[in-house]
Amino acid sequence: MVNAEVTYRACDSEYNRLELGSDAGGPKQEIGIVIDNGFMAQTIAKIRLSAPYIAQNTRPGQFVHLRLPGLEAHILRRPFSVYAADARNGEIQLLYQTVGLGTEHLSTLPNGTHVDLIGPIGRGWQPPRDAKRVLLVGGGLGVAPLYSLASTFTTETEVHLVMGAQSADRLICWKPFSTYITEPCLHITTDDGSAGQHCFTTKAVKDLLEIGAFDYIATCGPEPMQKSVAALAAEHQTFCEVSLERRMACGIGACLSCVVNTTSGLQRACVDGPVFNAQEVIW
């Protein structure tokens, strides 16, 4: 594991106490309290929770396993990447898309609701410590775990973000990213051309890779997209990490419901991932 020592940007209030890849506190059960919850776009919402332990121990790329309060017949927890964590005020934020009954119910939780969380879980992003030029590629909600990753780079690193969605109304707000990423490094694509470039994210990635070399690529989003990005990275001999989604029961490495086929055998997305070295994944 690369143990990156990073000096933080002045403006970076989040993750200021966290170290990439360090052995911060492991997963614990924590009852979070909803501070704020609401839609940002068509089917995309953000929930802010007070959860001090998780806020203080989360590394970028990790996730929480959330029990849906008040849905007693839904016995499984739901995994969500930690979008942002503020160690000082003990808050975390999750970005989520309403795709089913669980996430729809999540979007109705009023402030003050107690939410049973387990976190932080998983192997986070492991960018090389000396990366000078990095590329983050997020499709749809896949940008969620990239925001906190973006925050960890120093000003010496040139951070690019390709951010895609089906259409403008499903695009995650890119504004928060501008804290860490300068305008020309922000590349927006939509499948229907309603915002940014009219193409898939992979096309934008391809173009960027052809223009200049990167030391690191991190991607999250639909698996076919991640696979294509991984292939492009391989083509350009660039170290690339992917963040894979699997249906998860336990979320802590016990049940083997979430396995990913890798060159070193079956790995568990929850604890051996969700971030994997792209070249080790057997798609």
Add this chain to the structure above:
Amino acid sequence: MVNAEVTYRACDSEYNRLELGSDAGGPKQEIGIVIDNGFMAQTIAKIRLSAPYIAQNTRPGQFVHLRLPGLEAHILRRPFSVYAADARNGEIQLLYQTVGLGTEHLSTLPNGTHVDLIGPIGRGWQPPRDAKRVLLVGGGLGVAPLYSLASTFTTETEVHLVMGAQSADRLICWKPFSTYITEPCLHITTDDGSAGQHCFTTKAVKDLLEIGAFDYIATCGPEPMQKSVAALAAEHQTFCEVSLERRMACGIGACLSCVVNTTSGLQRACVDGPVFNAQEVIW
């Protein structure tokens, strides 16, 4: 069926549009809205709901079949007697005891919650139209369906109420009854003597029956108590009605889960009851 024509007391704001035993509107599904909900005693709570159709059509002794909102794994409705119904403002009241998860959850519902009701259901009380002296006997929550019954008698009828509980802190508030029942006709008993007479309700009933004759006895509460009251009534050749509780699935007469053994065969507590002629019940 006795079709009682009653003239109502001046002070009777509830049930003023209802006729005992008349063919008022049958059961419908109605979404009630919680107006007020809270504990009155140890484990006894009262919920007030806006439900105009049910409020206008309920006859004393009928019940509603309530779907527990937000308890998705609890698929069965819960039956509750209508304690009071105000046809004019479209409100009903239920008295309930927290005995299990469903009723405990019910006690947490905030004002404004939508509650799926089916009602009014069942055969209500059928007192003889010319009853001069009637005795109501309620054990525990069994007083719930007796309040609206009490309200239907004219001032020409002498209405007695025997009201029992295990202890003072489980006693339903008798104050509302004083609108319809004068103090000397109110007989309170507790099993432990912490309020009223230190005896079971049946003892009080026995004493009353020995002192003077009644034209009608209506009882609700634990089944052994109802059985004893029925036996005393039979001894004194008094017309007696009981209100029986059974586990109910459909609540509308379709599933046969709630049967009561009677001299005319198996009857459904939900639609053939819950009020039965005591002499017809095979205990």
Add this chain to the structure above:
Amino acid sequence: MSKRGLLGDPTGHSDDHSLGSVDLSVNLGGLQMRNPVTVASGTFGNGKQYAEFFSLDRLGAITTKGVSLEPWIGNDNPRIAETASGMLNSIGLQNPGVETFISEDLSWLTNQDVPVIVNVSGHSASEYLAVIERLEAVETIAAYELNISCPNIDCGGMSFGTDHQAAFSVTQLCRQKTGRPLIVKLTPNVTDIGEIAKAVEAAGANAISLINTVLGMAIDSRRRKPVLARKVGGLSGPAIKPIALRMVYEVHQQVQIPLLGMGGICSAEDAIEFMLAGATAVAIGTANFTNPYSAPAVVDGLREYCAEQGISRITELTGALQ
């Protein structure tokens, strides 16, 4: 569950004309239904109670509660228990016997402009036969559903459904008595449902109903007693949907005759899952208790799903699992 049902105001048909072009009709082994939705035997009384909530002609068929030759008094109380996402029942096929059934229930039901499937019970093969013989005299019956799967009576019932030879012979005997569509209802409480299904198909059944309830039990830990007077009962409701879907899927691969799927169906999505697994029609059971409008809401939802997904004939869905 359609919003309409939840708001307690599901008046009349879904009259959205953009949905008009979807053909919902199905043929269940000779029984022509205007849509694939019926109700599960024993959960709908004989229709009268639910007719207070909606017009029964909105459904594809009505299935009556089980009827036997003589009156049956059923089991002692308590007869039901709630379980997680389900319920147990041990009604025990209480019914007034075939004569009273014909004179009281059937005569009303056959005026409702909806095909009637009569669910038939017996303690012995000869009782099943006697009921069918008697019912043959009634013109208005659309089909029979042979219940060889009730877990709630001591002899008969389930014992026919757990042995493929017994299932074969009772089906064959009934087959010889009637030209009407004969649906045989199977129990899930078996090691190999396919074996039983093939037996009743070979015996001449026109369709198979799947599933009856799953044997279960509930215990009151405080009182240290079984909740049901009969101790064990039949589990139904959403909890058993995965079991039912698996059996429909498995049987669909092993027989040619159409299937009537049931077990925990609450919504149109549930119904579609059963059709994809191989059901031609579906029955709504326990969901009626939770929401009396469940069955017509499923019909409306099926129409919407088909319109949305560009399906012109709902029969396309049967077995269309990818």
Add this chain to the structure above:
Amino acid sequence: MSKRGLLGDPTGHSDDHSLGSVDLSVNLGGLQMRNPVTVASGTFGNGKQYAEFFSLDRLGAITTKGVSLEPWIGNDNPRIAETASGMLNSIGLQNPGVETFISEDLSWLTNQDVPVIVNVSGHSASEYLAVIERLEAVETIAAYELNISCPNIDCGGMSFGTDHQAAFSVTQLCRQKTGRPLIVKLTPNVTDIGEIAKAVEAAGANAISLINTVLGMAIDSRRRKPVLARKVGGLSGPAIKPIALRMVYEVHQQVQIPLLGMGGICSAEDAIEFMLAGATAVAIGTANFTNPYSAPAVVDGLREYCAEQGISRITELTGALQ
């Protein structure tokens, strides 16, 4: 579920001294347990993961995930699906094989001051035997649980558990190899669980585990596909509790050996229901996923229940249904 578990702060044992006098220990066919609570195979990894949440010595025993002779890769993804009050899994007994299991998992686990029940799988009787032979060389194993009931592998597994003769012979062969307590785990997917139970008892099993998962299926109505890659899987969780209770109750009446009850247990009340039905000990499975503190919370709850009800030895509860 104890409040403590819900609040994520269940530190250490319940140290209320008024509860101290309750004797929670049980003997499961020769396996001495300090309390009747173990975990269900496959739901608890090999303990390490949950040891981050609580000390494993709070439980009566730990049951490992299924181990086979060679490494098994299990089934394709998706391997799980959520259902109403339950879940389906088709993990397919993925495991690294008995050698790696011994060197990696077992060596850690046997230092946790808790008896270890090793769950054994095989495709054939000789594979079961080979695993047991290898495990006999390891001193720290407290008991074996023979899984003849997994619905998630094609040959072997469940096929032994659905046929009483096969169940008898595999049990007998294993019995001849070991003097350790031998628990045989049965599948609920059978017509007559009592018949299988009697067969394994006759073959020398010291105890019986009931139940493994119920065969089920989930379908995605939009994508028109099964949710699981393997299409069918095993249903577990609260949904199946009534089925499990019924089987424990039935088997308890037919065999003399003790039972390890499981299927949907989430709380101490659930555990007591299983004991009343006839279980000597219980296992917590799917509930671990919902709440990682489920198992110790059940232990605490059992202690409280006994104290409340004036029960001095928990063994009094076994089969104490009225």
